[in-house]
Amino acid sequence: MDSPPQMPELPARARVSALTTGDGRGAGRPSWLKRRLAGMAPLLVLVALCILLGILSPSFFSFRNLVWGVANQAAIPLILAMGATFVILMGSIDLSIEGILCVGAMIVALLCANDTNTNNFGWLGPLFALLACTALGLVSGLVHVGLRIPSFMATLGMWFVGLGIGTVILGGTAVRVLDPRVRAMAFLRIGYFPMAVWVAAAVFVLALLIERRTRFGRYVYAIGGGEDIAKLSGVPVARTRILAFTLAGFFTGIAAVLASAQLGQANTTIADGRLFMTITAVVVGGTALTGGWGGVVNSLVGTLTVVVLANGMVLLGISPYVHETVQGLMIIAAVALSVRRGARLVIK
Amino acid sequence: MAIDHEMFRAAVHRRRFLAGTAALGAGVAAGALPRYARADSPPMLVTSIRSLSNPYHAVWKVGADAFAKQTGLAHVTLVTEGNSEKGISDINAMIAKTNGHMVLNVDPNNTPDARPIVEACAKAGVYVVTWWNKPADLHPWNFNPHYISHIEFDGASSGAYIADELFKAMGNEGGFVAIGGIISDSASIDRRRGMLAALKKNPNISLLDWQTADWQSQKAFDIMSSWLTRFGPKIKGVWAANDDMGTGALEALRSQGLAGQVPVVGIDGIKAAVEAVKAGEFVCTVTSDPYWQGGIGLSMGLEASQGKFDPAKEPRIHREFNATTVKITRANVDTYIKTEVDSHPQIDWTNLWNRVASPISYS
Numbered sequence: 001m002d003s004p005p006q007m008p009e010l011p012a013r014a015r016v017s018a019l020t021t022g023d024g025r026g027a028g029r030p031s032w033l034k035r036r037l038a039g040m041a042p043l044l045v046l047v048a049l050c051i052l053l054g055i056l057s058p059s060f061f062s063f064r065n066l067v068w069g070v071a072n073q074a075a076i077p078l079i080l081a082m083g084a085t086f087v088i089l090m091g092s093i094d095l096s097i098e099g100i101l102c103v104g105a106m107i108v109a110l111l112c113a114n115d116t117n118t119n120n121f122g123w124l125g126p127l128f129a130l131l132a133c134t135a136l137g138l139v140s141g142l143v144h145v146g147l148r149i150p151s152f153m154a155t156l157g158m159w160f161v162g163l164g165i166g167t168v169i170l171g172g173t174a175v176r177v178l179d180p181r182v183r184a185m186a187f188l189r190i191g192y193f194p195m196a197v198w199v200a201a202a203v204f205v206l207a208l209l210i211e212r213r214t215r216f217g218r219y220v221y222a223i224g225g226g227e228d229i230a231k232l233s234g235v236p237v238a239r240t241r242i243l244a245f246t247l248a249g250f251f252t253g254i255a256a257v258l259a260s261a262q263l264g265q266a267n268t269t270i271a272d273g274r275l276f277m278t279i280t281a282v283v284v285g286g287t288a289l290t291g292g293w294g295g296v297v298n299s300l301v302g303t304l305t306v307v308v309l310a311n312g313m314v315l316l317g318i319s320p321y322v323h324e325t326v327q328g329l330m331i332i333a334a335v336a337l338s339v340r341r342g343a344r345l346v347i348k
Numbered sequence: 349m350a351i352d353h354e355m356f357r358a359a360v361h362r363r364r365f366l367a368g369t370a371a372l373g374a375g376v377a378a379g380a381l382p383r384y385a386r387a388d389s390p391p392m393l394v395t396s397i398r399s400l401s402n403p404y405h406a407v408w409k410v411g412a413d414a415f416a417k418q419t420g421l422a423h424v425t426l427v428t429e430g431n432s433e434k435g436i437s438d439i440n441a442m443i444a445k446t447n448g449h450m451v452l453n454v455d456p457n458n459t460p461d462a463r464p465i466v467e468a469c470a471k472a473g474v475y476v477v478t479w480w481n482k483p484a485d486l487h488p489w490n491f492n493p494h495y496i497s498h499i500e501f502d503g504a505s506s507g508a509y510i511a512d513e514l515f516k517a518m519g520n521e522g523g524f525v526a527i528g529g530i531i532s533d534s535a536s537i538d539r540r541r542g543m544l545a546a547l548k549k550n551p552n553i554s555l556l557d558w559q560t561a562d563w564q565s566q567k568a569f570d571i572m573s574s575w576l577t578r579f580g581p582k583i584k585g586v587w588a589a590n591d592d593m594g595t596g597a598l599e600a601l602r603s604q605g606l607a608g609q610v611p612v613v614g615i616d617g618i619k620a621a622v623e624a625v626k627a628g629e630f631v632c633t634v635t636s637d638p639y640w641q642g643g644i645g646l647s648m649g650l651e652a653s654q655g656k657f658d659p660a661k662e663p664r665i666h667r668e669f670n671a672t673t674v675k676i677t678r679a680n681v682d683t684y685i686k687t688e689v690d691s692h693p694q695i696d697w698t699n700l701w702n703r704v705a706s707p708i709s710y711s
Contacts, residue, residue, distance in 0.1 A: 057578070065577035068603070073570045115619070163401070172406030174592075176620055187603050194603065263565050264599050265620060268401050269592070272564055314574035320531055320560040 041337040042286040042301045049305060049330075053312040060315055067193060069315070074307040075200035076255045076262070080278040081285075081299040082207040083137075083251030086244045088282050090223045091291025092144070092151035094248050097278055098271035099162020100136045104129040104256025106166050109266035112179035122181055130253040136162065137249015141242035151245075159275075166268040174267035177260055186261035196258050203254060207296040216243060224291025281306045284334040305334060391653050392450040393423040393646045394442055396435060396465075398457060400427060403618060404638050405455075411642030412453065415697055419650065428457040436464050448472030451649025453642070456481040462498075470494045475652045475659075477645035484710040488667040492660040496648050500708055501636045502670040503535050507542025507589070510613040513632045513677065514585045517611040521552040522584030525575050527568050527597060528560040529589045536560070539589045539615060556582060561593045568596030576604055586612040591621035591633055598629055617676055622689065625681045632677040640695055640703070647697040657700075665707055672705040 053060040060069075080097055087094040110117065111125030119125075136158060144154035177183060188195040211217040219240040222230035231237050255274075260266045285302025287294025309330055313323055395412045397405040409425050416423030426442065428435030435457045442450065452474055456462045462482035469476040470491040478498045488495040514524065526543060529536035540558070547555055556579050561567035568588065575583060586601070588594035594614030601607045608629045614621050617635025624630035652659050659667070676684050687693060 059578050062577060065574070069574045069577045072603075073573060115623075167401035172401050172403040174403065174618060174620055176623075259566070262599065262603075263569060263596060264602075265565070265595070267403075267592075269564065270566065273562070273567070310570065311574045314557070314559055314571050315578050317557050317578075320528065320558070323560075 039286070042284065042298060042305065042334060045284075045334045045337055046301050046305045046308065049308055049312070053308065053315065057312070057315040060312065063192075065311070065315070067197070069311045070304070070307055071197045071200075072194050073311065074303050075196040076258050077274075077277055077281055077307060078200045078300060078303045079203045079251050079255040079258070080274060081281045081303045082203055082296055083248035084278050084282050085207070085287060085294070085296050085299045086211075086220050087151070087248050088279075088287055088289060089220045089291055089294060090241060090244055091227070091289075092241070092244075093279075093289070094140070094155045094245065095152065095275060096136070096140055096155040096158035096162060096249075097252055097275045099159035099166075100133050100249055100252045101162075101256045101259060101271035101274060102166040102266075102268055103136065103162045104133040104253045105260040105266035105270050106170060106175070107132055108182060108257055108260040109175040109177050110169070112177060112182045114178055115176045116173070120179070122179060125179075125182065126185070126257040129257055130250065133253030133256060134246055134250040137252065138242065138246040140249065141245030144245065145238045145241050155245075163268060170266070170268055172268065174265045176265045182257075182261050183264060184261075186258055196262060199254065199258060203251060204296065204300060207251075210247070211296050216240060220244060221292055224293070226292070277306060280331060284331055302334075305330075389449070390419075390421050391650065392442075392446050393419075393421050393650070394426065394439075394446075394450050394452045395423065395642065395646065396426040396428065396439055396452065396454040396456075398428050398430060398455065400425075404616075408455070408638040408642040411639035411695075412646060413642075414639070414692065415643035415646050418697065421650070423646075430457060432457045432461045436461060436468075439465055440468055443468060443472045443474060448474050450474055451646060451653055452476040453479075453645030453649065455479045459483055462486055466491055466495050475649040477648050479641060479645070488659070489664065493652065493658055496652055496659045497666065498668045498708075499641075499645075499671050500669075501673055502706060503538030504542035504545070505670075505706075506615050506634045506673055507539030508546040509542075509675065510615060510632055510634060511543040511546035511587055514587055514611060514613045515546065515550050515553050517631045518553065518585045520550060523554045523556040523579070523582050524585035524587055525556050525572075525579070525583055526558045526587040527571060527589060527593045528558060529563040529593070531560045533563075536563075536589055543587055561596070563590055563592060565592045565596035565599075568593035569600045572597040572600035573603070576600065576606075583610055586610060588612065588614040590614055591616040591618040594630065594633075595620045595624065598624060617674065619689065622676055622681065622685060625676055625678060626685065628678070632675060634673045634675050636671070637674045639693055643695060643697050644700065644703075648700055651698070651700065665704060666701055668708050669704045670706045670708055671703040 050060070059065055080101075084094055084097070107129040108125045111119050111121045111128055113120040140155050140158045143149055143157070144151045147154075184195065185199070186194060186196045190198060211220075219230070219235045222233065222235050223237055223240060227237060259270055263270065281303040282294070282299050283289060283302065284305050285294065285298035285300070287298045287302070309327060313326065318326065393412070393416050395409065397408055400406050400409060412425065413423060424442065426435070426438040428438070439452065439454070452469055454465060454476060456465060456478060459481045460483060462478050463486055466476060466478065466486065473494060475494050475496055477496050480500055482498050488497055518524065526540070528540050547553060557575065559571050561571055572586070586594065586597045588597055591614035594612050595618070598607055598612050601610050601612070608627070611631045612624070612629060613631050613633065615634045617633045621630055621633040625633060651657055
């Protein structure tokens with residue numbers, strides 16, 4: 001009979017090197033050029049897509065489209081992807097995005113001037129929403145680490161807890177945001193760009209600093225590269241994991257504030273479809289679901305790819321009947337180009 | 349017609365909702381109810397719907413509770429949560445518990461579900477009304493007298509009606525964009541068919557593009573933003589297959605300072621849309637009035653079980669029909685808000701057939 005599949009032994013050195021380079025495990029050493037190309041593949045896909053759309057549709061590169069069609073539409077997905085990136089880098093997954101976003105948007109709408117109650121707390125609404133979302137992220141992390149429940153199940157539970165809270169409080173109704181200050185958080189224009197884009201840019205810079213300049217950022221890669229080794233090396237695994245989920249909750253809170261400000265309302269379905277879009281963006285950007293490889297820059301590229309694709313299909317007037325097929329093919333193509341085949345890992 | 353009703357997002361009214369939350373626990377109480385004797389006691393009122401987290405069914409339940417309160421009868425709401433098995437077995441359990449001494453108003457989770465539900469009811473002597481979903485070859489008159497009626501709403505005529513109103517607001521010329529729901533939903537397909545039929549009658553109107561936003565506000569917002577950069581001022585109107593998407597498109601227009609200048613139409617009569625009609629940003633919206641649906645189905649069952657009418661003797665148009673929708677335009681929006689939003693609607697539950705519109709056609 002066949003011999004059992006050979007499992008490549010991972011040299012411990014390669015794993016630990018994740019601590020310093022963020023480019024850890026994998027057997028064999030592909031040439032420098034090959035590695036650089038594989039790393040650049042998501043960006044190349046994005047550039048090629050933009051050029052293609054620019055040729056096919058003259059309005060794609062118009063300033064107005066780049067601001068309102070691309071940048072503004074990418075703002076919320078980018079912020080969500082920033083939070084998801086750290087979790088995925090650890091090799092975990094955060095499914096609670098839609099539930100937490102729903103709770104955050106609901107808190108914003110119910111605390112600021114709205115059409116359902118007489119509250120008018122202005123800035124306190126978004127602040128409380130941020131706190132609540134961060135707290136929910138913290139709970140996800142505590143449940144995951146403390147009770148040793150896989151992140152998949154812990155955050156799946158938190159997703160439904162969030163939606164449940166939304167359902168009980170909103171009962172299926174929509175609450176409209178009437179406070180112009182809250183609406184301005186999405187629409188106020190500063191130098192051609194709406195506020196949402198500036199917020200997203202700030203969040204991106206923050207995430208980049210966390211990834212590149214903090215110990216936490218290094219630890220995340222170490223855990224994703226190999227948790228056992230990281231633990232032996234003295235990485236505070238439990239604390240890092242909890243912090244990563246808390247951070248994801250915080251970023252989801254920012255997205256929740258922007259979502260309610262942008263749509264001017266909150267309801268239980270406000271976050272529908274966000275989870276899939278976020279994980280797609282992270283993966284298309286080249287961050288490995290197995291952890292240890294990728295980063296927030298990858299997620300920026302991935303988010304832009306997904307948003308440009310959606311924008312392009314509307315600009316080209318592609319029939320909705322083929323949208324999903326085109327989207328699916330693009331995702332497979334983007335991931336196929338960026339996957340690191342040099343690393344002979346098990347493909348799950 | 350599986351997902352029709354869920355998408356037929358409803359008029360959401362503040363007081364109805366408040367009353368609804370107060371009664372949320374009612375479903376849970378079902379287990380504690382005593383076994384009903386068949387004798388002289390009045391029948392139990394039973395509602396079976398999809399969930400309480402969508403506005404449509406939330407208002408449905410409020411209407412059903414209002415009817416129950418008026419009649420002073422016990423009312424139980426069963427929720428399928430999108431699970432056909434659960435829906436059917438909950439109904440069977442309730443039939444067993446009440447010994448068949450109940451009336452049922454049901455929005456079957458899926459088309460095939462209607463048959464086992466109706467058969468179980470007919471066998472136990474339960475009067476039943478179904479909405480939206482049933483197989484084309486299942487007819488109330490084959491289960492006399494217990495299967496009273498099957499009621500739907502004609503998506504094509506709603507789609508055509510709001511399109512006509514939109515075209516009028518556009519001065520019967522220029523281009524418009526249309527946003528559909530989930531592409532394979534029959535509600536989405538029917539409403540679009542109606543819109544296209546209305547378009548055919550207006551040669552000076554052109555459809556710039558049609559895209560689908562899966563019934564979601566956020567997706568409609570994004571699509572509308574892209575359309576605005578693609579077509580710019582060529583867009584003279586927006587047709588949306590539901591209000592949630594219509595309000596999403598409206599917010600995209602607002603971000604460009606175009607709210608109120610480009611007319612928008614939608615379906616469902618959600619509160620945001622009704623207020624947009626009042627503000628002059630929406631031209632009109634249409635609702636199936638789930639409050640009425642929740643009460644009238646129970647009323648039919650109760651009157652039949654009390655012998656006030658014999659379903660078997662009703663004409664076929666009363667047994668299987670499309671009901672009329674409530675249309676909200678600038679002309680009646682003030683009255684609508686006063687009577688339907690700011691106070692409980694006054695409905696004559698004994699007038700069973702005043703909303704019969706047209707026979708259901710099976711394609």
